[in-house]
Every structure is written in structure tokens, then in C-alpha cells.
Amino acid sequence: MEGRKVVVVGYHAAELLDIACVTSAFLAANVQTRRPYYDVSLATPGGRPITCGSGLALQGQQTLERLTGPLDTLIVSGGPGHEDAAANTVIVGHVRRLARESRRVASVCTGASILAATGLLDGRRATTHWRFASELAARHPAITVDPDPIFIRDGGVSTAAGVTSALDLTLALVEEDHGPTLARDIARYLVTYLQRPGNQAQMSMFTAPRPTSDGLVDRIVEHITTHLAGDLTAAVLAAAAGVSERHLTRLFLKHLGLPPGRYVRRVRTEAAAHLLVTTRLPVSSIATRCGFGTPETLRQAFTTRYGISPARYRQTQTRPLTTAL
Known part of the structure; x- marks a missing residue:
């Protein structure tokens, strides 16, 4: 039995985790089944050793x-050296x-x-x-860059987000x-989440840094996140900020990229x-x-944001559950 040929492309200052998450997960399939499902190799310029971003x-x-196909899967790693x-x-x-x-074909991170x-x-x-999404979009306007999902599969081409999302993408490819x-x-063997859905957000309001240095916007954002069950219409938020609804909308678009109503819906989701x-609960x-x-x-809001229902989202997560007070 000949394994599917998987090639990971590395280069100077590539991210070690981008490479290891892919190779380890594919090779774990061989370990778990005791069959050569995948033939995995690292391709580098000149076949030379590379020094990863970690040193x-x-x-x-x-x-x-010199490498020639046919190949089953080609994956390009990211890392500090991606621009070069x-x-x-x-x-x-x-x-x-x-x-x-x-x-x-796929890429990981940058x-x-x-x-x-x-x-x-x-x-x-x-x-x-997420840190490089706006840069990618500005340099390549022909690409629809979505900074939210941990990976996206568009036909035969997949792109994964930051670093360990390579593991999520690889698990999805193995499942395919x-x-x-x-x-x-494989997920159990690697002691990781069974599988996060690709459209799970990279960042959320619970892990992201403060969205803006504008004091008024920060104050309204804090009000939103601490009063989710309350009245958060644009009129109420504008009154709380002491500005007109039109001015509040301008501030939100400038600093958050969304009008107040859409921002509130996103935070609630x-x-x-x-x-x-x-x-x-x-x-x-x-x-x-x-x-x-x-x-x-x-x-409706959840399906629009994540592409799956709340019930399905809960099923795909593996964190220990506790009853909220």
C-alpha cells in the first residue's frame, strides 16, 4: 500500500509549529492504523537545512x-520569513x-x-x-480575506489561520x-481538541486586546460587553456616549470596522x-x-456568524462543562 504523498514547503525562518502540526498529525494516522496512509516529507530550497523562526x-x-508530482497534498508553511x-x-x-x-493545496498561517x-x-x-489579514488583503485585492475562521476550504485550496490551526486543518483533511x-x-493521540469547526473564530471578545485607543469607543464597548441583556440600540448607546447616532456610527466604523448594531450582534454571538x-445552560x-x-x-445570528447551529457548535467542543451560577 503506497501512502498519499504529502509535501510541506519550508524556507528560512519558517514557523516550526506550522510544519510540526501538519507532519505530526498526518504521521499519527500511520501510527494509529499501523498502515502507511501518508508519505510525508519536508521540501526546502536546494534541499538544504532551514533555520526556523525559533532558531x-x-x-x-x-x-x-527537483521535486515533481503527482502529489496528493501540498502545504506551504508560514513564519517570520514569509515575506522574503x-x-x-x-x-x-x-x-x-x-x-x-x-x-x-493548502497554506498555514502567513x-x-x-x-x-x-x-x-x-x-x-x-x-x-489575524495579525496579518489586513496586510494580505491590501496587497492582494483579488482575494477575499476573512480574518475570522481558523481555516477555510475553497474548492481544492485551503488556508489555515494562526499556527496551531494547522492541526485543525490537518484533522479535517484526514477526516476527508x-x-x-x-x-x-489522532486528536486523542495528540491530546488536543477532537476537532474545532473551521469557521470557529480565531479571536473573540474574550481573548482579543482592547479594540481601539479611542476612549469614548472603549467606554461604549465596555458598556456593551457588560450589559448584553440590556437595550443596546444605537439610540441608547449614542445617548450613553453623549453624541449623535450618526457620529457614533462614524466612530464605530473608523475604530471597529462595523456600525453599532452589527458590532452588538457580533459581541452577543x-x-x-x-x-x-x-x-x-x-x-x-x-x-x-x-x-x-x-x-x-x-x-439565526449564530448560523450567520459561524455557519453552524448553536447545538452543533456545542457538540464540536470538548472543554469540560460546568454549570454557571
Whole structure:
């Protein structure tokens, strides 16, 4: 039995975790099944060792310039050296060539900038690490960059967000190849979440830094997050801020990129997601606490934001649940 050929592309100052999450998860499939499901290798320019962003060195197993297909899966890693790699015509040219000889192609983290340089992401929806999303969008307007999901699959091309999201994407690829049971076994073996859905947000209001340095906007944002069940209409928020609704909308668009109403809906939805995975509260109670009023209103907002229902979202999470006070 010949394993599916998986090649990870590395380069100087690539992120070690971007590479290891992919290779370890694919090779764990071989360990769990005792079958050579995947033939995994690291391709580097000239086949030379690379020094990762962490300072550790990795030996290339394949010479990028000499590697030929057909390949099953080609994955481009990200890392601090992604800008130099994306500007390197040799690396970009061979990634473009190998992509044509691969069944599916993916990038991890800022590896999306290298795929973008090949033109492969033009006309597609893609993601990257949230910190670099706006930069990718500005440099490549033909790409629809969505900074929220942990990974996006658009046809035969996938892009994963920051670092460990490579593990989530790889588990999804294994599930595609061999079914959910093996993907779950690998997750258990690696002692990680069974599987986060790809459209789970990279960042949320509970982990993100303060969204703006504007004092008035910060004050209103704090009011929103601490009064989710209250009246958070634009009129009420504007009155609390002491400005007109029009001016409040201008401030929100400038500093948060969303008008007040959409921002409130997003925060409420993220708060509901947090409660779904950290409590045993029924969906009706979560809807009330987060200001949605009814479970149906919550379901509609949740499906729009995450692409799945609240119940399905809860099922895919594996954190220990506790009853909220």
C-alpha cells in the first residue's frame, strides 16, 4: 500500500509549529492504523537545512526545485520569513508548479502570502493569521480575506489561520480521506481538541486586546460587553456616549470596522459561543443572557456568524462543562 504523498514547503525562518502540526498529525494516522496512509516529507530550497523562526534547524528531505508530482497534498508553511519567501521568485515559481501537480493545496498561517504570490488564491476566499489579514488583503485585492475562521476550504485550496490551526486543518483533511473515526483517534493521540469547526473564530471578545485607543469607543464597548441583556440600540448607546447616532456610527466604523448594531450582534454571538462551551445552560437561557430574546433569534445570528447551529457548535467542543451560577 503506497501512502498519499504529502509535501510541506519550508524556507528560512519558517514557523516550526506550522510544519510540526501538519507532519505530526498526518504521521499519527500511520501510527494509529499501523498502515502507511501518508508519505510525508519536508521540501526546502536546494534541499538544504532551514533555520526556523525559533532558531531550531530542520533538515530538508526533498529539494523543492527537483521535486515533481503527482502529489496528493501540498502545504506551504508560514513564519517570520514569509515575506522574503513570497518575494522569492524561485520559491513562488516552484510552489505554483507543484500546485498544478497536486490534488489539493493548502497554506498555514502567513504561508497564505506565498500562495497569494502564485495567484492561486485570486478569486477565492482565504484566511491567515489575524495579525496579518489586513496586510494580505491590501496587497492582494483579488482575494477575499476573512480574518475570522481558523481555516477555510475553497474548492481544492485551503488556508489555515494562526499556527496551531494547522492541526485543525490537518484533522479535517484526514477526516476527508479516511473518515471521522480516524480523525478523532489522532486528536486523542495528540491530546488536543477532537476537532474545532473551521469557521470557529480565531479571536473573540474574550481573548482579543482592547479594540481601539479611542476612549469614548472603549467606554461604549465596555458598556456593551457588560450589559448584553440590556437595550443596546444605537439610540441608547449614542445617548450613553453623549453624541449623535450618526457620529457614533462614524466612530464605530473608523475604530471597529462595523456600525453599532452589527458590532452588538457580533459581541452577543461571541458571548453565546463562550457560554455554549463553558456551561450547561440551555440555549434558551443563553439567548436571554446574551440579549437575543429567543432561541430562534440566537440560532439565526449564530448560523450567520459561524455557519453552524448553536447545538452543533456545542457538540464540536470538548472543554469540560460546568454549570454557571
